[in-house]
Amino acid sequence: MPFALAMYDIASDRRRARVSELLADSGPRVQLSVFELELARHRDLTMLCDRLTGIIDHHHDQVRIYTVPTLREDRIILGNRVLQERLPYLIV
Template sequence: MFILISYDIPHDKRRSKIAKTLENFGKRVQYSVFECQLTDSQLADVRNRLTALVVPNEDSIRFYSLPKDAVTAILILGHGVVTQDPIFYWTD
């Protein structure tokens, strides 16, 4: 499934850890936005990893699941492409 993950984290160290975690699951398309092609188990894995890092009353991480037909309708102004390949997977 195609998941868009965005975050707003006020503390630099925690924000860096969250970004590093997300780099293992998707492609950064904006400073705090990642496009991810994930299976259900990978989605559960990334959610568990981020839950361990987030401070609920300070941080915000949003997951947007897009259906296949919505992905084909994504419009990009300027440079960039929609993530196509599921090339980013955590391999513990």
Template sequence: MGTHPHRRRFYLVCYDIADDDRREEVSDLLSGYGPRVQYSVFEAAVTGPEAYEELTRGLRGLIEQDEDQVRIYPLRVPDLDKVTVLGNRRLEERDDFWIL
């Protein structure tokens, strides 16, 4: 049983960016993939390996290898409904993200 080429895959993307301008650029890029869930954490949805490669290539182009770090954790779709959120604090979410 193969995977469907257009099945969405979900990732938790966390970053620590030393420079304010680079941090803003990374945030802007990630907002196109999904909602910000913490100040330096996004839930990203991508469709297929090409979209994932586009995401990682875009991030690599924005960060300074020796000063910044981005971590991308795959999320299993069956576990997404088991996420536990403690606390009611809400971040301002941008409405301009899209799913690739």
């Protein structure tokens, strides 16, 4: 499965934190409310959507997920800001 972009607009701080944590488990945050999702299988995307559906308020919140049919090597990034999530790290 190609990677996907997920973005959200969540009215509640509590729900926003839960959505952010869930999305962070699938890939790095690249903007304040935008994540690059690294999903191995289509089933992973379905399960993620099911979990998000259980968190958000369907009248006040919105999550958008776009699958991107391109390789990560094809993306263009302008600017030198290094995202904390992309820095290599070692857990000891």
